[in-house]
Amino acid sequence: MSVTDLPVVAMLRNRMQWSQTRQKVLAENVANADTPGFKARDLRAPRFTPAGELAASGLPGIGVARTSASHLAGGAPRGPGEEREKTRFEVMPSGNAVNLEEEMLKVGDNQADYQLAASLYQKSLQMLRTAVGK
Known part of the structure; x- marks a missing residue:
């Protein structure tokens, strides 16, 4: 098994x-x-199934289990940009729907x-190197 075949490394990549x-x-x-x-x-954004697997490619992931009735039930995850999406489609004077401020916020979030x-x-690879003694 190659290091790149490990589920955590593959998901991060x-x-x-x-x-x-x-x-x-x-x-x-x-630019436009x-x-x-x-x-x-x-x-x-990549979507995960309830079992924690990536829906598109089938990569295994980390699942969430509700082990007690007192735990909160999970809902649909909200991303950091979902609140801004509601006000997104304002038409600019040039006739397009690009809001530069929102696009730059998305660029910063993406970075x-x-x-x-x-x-x-990097930390996962360092941990693997430590585990094998290098």
Whole structure:
């Protein structure tokens, strides 16, 4: 078994690739802010099944179990940008739906997500090296 086949490492690598692709889409939105009729785009975040697996690719993940009736039942997770999405589609004078302030907030959130995933990836690899004695 390769180190890259480990579920945690594979999920972190997948998250970093998703963040990289999302950064490209957000940069296109900012670049086309003055293009008449342009509509901003965004990527959907990876979704997990209740068992904790990634719905699209079937990678195993971490599941949440309710082991006591006094525990709170889990609901649909709310992402950091969902509150801003409600006010998103305001039309600018150029006739497009790109709000530069919101796009730049998304870019900052995406950068922080990528930094977190990269840091966790690095720490996971360091922990594996320590476990094998290197």
